[in-house]
Amino acid sequence: MTGHPTTRDRILDEAQRLMQQRGYSSVAYRDISTALGIRNASVHHHFPSKTDLGAALVLRYRTEAQTLLDQLTATVPSALDRLHRYLTSYRTVIHDDGRICLCTQLIAEDCVLPAPVTQELAAFFTGSEQWLTRTFEDGQRQGELQFPGSAADAAQTFLATVEGAMLMARAARSPQRFHDLTERALTALHVPTPRSA
Amino acid sequence: MTGHPTTRDRILDEAQRLMQQRGYSSVAYRDISTALGIRNASVHHHFPSKTDLGAALVLRYRTEAQTLLDQLTATVPSALDRLHRYLTSYRTVIHDDGRICLCTQLIAEDCVLPAPVTQELAAFFTGSEQWLTRTFEDGQRQGELQFPGSAADAAQTFLATVEGAMLMARAARSPQRFHDLTERALTALHVPTPRSA
DNA sequence: GTCTATAAACTGATAGAC
DNA sequence: GTCTATCAGTTTATAGAC
Numbered sequence: 001m002t003g004h005p006t007t008r009d010r011i012l013d014e015a016q017r018l019m020q021q022r023g024y025s026s027v028a029y030r031d032i033s034t035a036l037g038i039r040n041a042s043v044h045h046h047f048p049s050k051t052d053l054g055a056a057l058v059l060r061y062r063t064e065a066q067t068l069l070d071q072l073t074a075t076v077p078s079a080l081d082r083l084h085r086y087l088t089s090y091r092t093v094i095h096d097d098g099r100i101c102l103c104t105q106l107i108a109e110d111c112v113l114p115a116p117v118t119q120e121l122a123a124f125f126t127g128s129e130q131w132l133t134r135t136f137e138d139g140q141r142q143g144e145l146q147f148p149g150s151a152a153d154a155a156q157t158f159l160a161t162v163e164g165a166m167l168m169a170r171a172a173r174s175p176q177r178f179h180d181l182t183e184r185a186l187t188a189l190h191v192p193t194p195r196s197a
Numbered sequence: 198m199t200g201h202p203t204t205r206d207r208i209l210d211e212a213q214r215l216m217q218q219r220g221y222s223s224v225a226y227r228d229i230s231t232a233l234g235i236r237n238a239s240v241h242h243h244f245p246s247k248t249d250l251g252a253a254l255v256l257r258y259r260t261e262a263q264t265l266l267d268q269l270t271a272t273v274p275s276a277l278d279r280l281h282r283y284l285t286s287y288r289t290v291i292h293d294d295g296r297i298c299l300c301t302q303l304i305a306e307d308c309v310l311p312a313p314v315t316q317e318l319a320a321f322f323t324g325s326e327q328w329l330t331r332t333f334e335d336g337q338r339q340g341e342l343q344f345p346g347s348a349a350d351a352a353q354t355f356l357a358t359v360e361g362a363m364l365m366a367r368a369a370r371s372p373q374r375f376h377d378l379t380e381r382a383l384t385a386l387h388v389p390t391p392r393s394a
Numbered sequence: 395g396t397c398t399a400t401a402a403a404c405t406g407a408t409a410g411a412c
Numbered sequence: 413g414t415c416t417a418t419c420a421g422t423t424t425a426t427a428g429a430c
Binding site: 225226227237238241245246247 | 404405406407408409
């Protein structure tokens with residue numbers, strides 16, 4: 001079932017790695033084909049245009065992310081734990097070489113992206129915002145999380161902080177910075193239990 | 198004193214407008230020269246290489262920003278008011294056409310930027326962080342601001358939220374989103390006066 | 395499905411006339 | 413300081429052999 005990866009998958013893997021680092025415009029077909037030891041035309045065989053490649057890439061990325069989030073909702077009762085796992089998953093995509101979340105990187109190029117890619121990006125952020133809103137609602141109901149205003153507002157703010165934390169971690173050339181920033185953002189939402197104080 | 202702008206300044210103005218929108222890599226000399234009604238070679242006369250242009254642009258941007266921040270520190274006693282003015286200045290650089298803060302846009306391309314540009318960017322964010330830290334310290338001393346942990350930590354978190362708010366505003370194609378997000382971030386730090394509750 | 399070969403457009407950059 | 417002209421390299425993309 002999980003045999004050798006197809007060329008198509010290897011292309012997507014390498015394209016993602018490069019675009020997490022450099023963005024959409026600064027990754028060329030040649031970069032991908034060279035890294036994979038194949039030819040330019042072979043990449044075009046699987047993804048005729050760069051628009052196709054970009055859209056397929058973000059589609060795969062956001063689908064996998066959504067699957068993970070759904071799993072968390074189904075298996076982790078505590079909203080606080082779910083948020084912690086949410087942050088942990090982000091930490092796995094951030095690396096010393098400058099890689100951050102694919103969609104965070106690409107949204108910065110929104111103005112120059114082809115429409116299909118932009119649409120996939122919008123779907124990613126909409127999905128993230130919805131999942132966070134529900135999680136914040138759960139946490140408030142459970143008495144685990146406290147925040148001023150609506151759950152939707154708090155979710156938007158949390159997402160903005162996470163996105164900004166990735167950019168600041170890159171500016172500081174320190175993945176640890178992302179860890180610190182998001183950990184504090186979570187702590188600020190946490191309702192301290194009597195014994196933990 | 199403020200007569201007709203020089204060609205050099207017109208180039209910087211147009212380059213900034215375009216790069217706030219599209220980033221560094223997606224702006225070509227041709228884009229600038231065409232918009233100004235001049236020739237490609239004329240732009241190269243003022244900025245021999247694109248590295249020169251990028252570095253000069255960010256240098257001007259961050260110098261003007263620093264001047265504004267220093268002015269705020271000198272003339273506005275209230276730390277809360279200073280933060281409000283800080284956010285207001287960001288709102289003037291955000292537009293419906295997708296423009297955001299030049300340095301927020303460029304930091305996303307950090308991996309592919311020439312070293313001189315990267316260095317100017319680092320200076321911008323270091324300066325912002327230092328100013329915010331001092332402002333948070335003042336606010337805490339004055340009893341205007343309250344936050345958990347150190348002023349430096351709170352300043353970092355605030356900056357991350359502001360940066361992320363710009364990306365999220367762009368994703369939502371709504372400058373208003375930036376306004377809402379940052380307003381709430383500021384409210385969360387505000388110590389409510391007895392009569393305002 | 396991968397290859398060679400090549401097109402067509404764009405990019406940053408330079409030489410030299412005016 | 414601006415222009416014309418041009419170069420060399422890169423980019424996305426296609427045609428057609430194997």
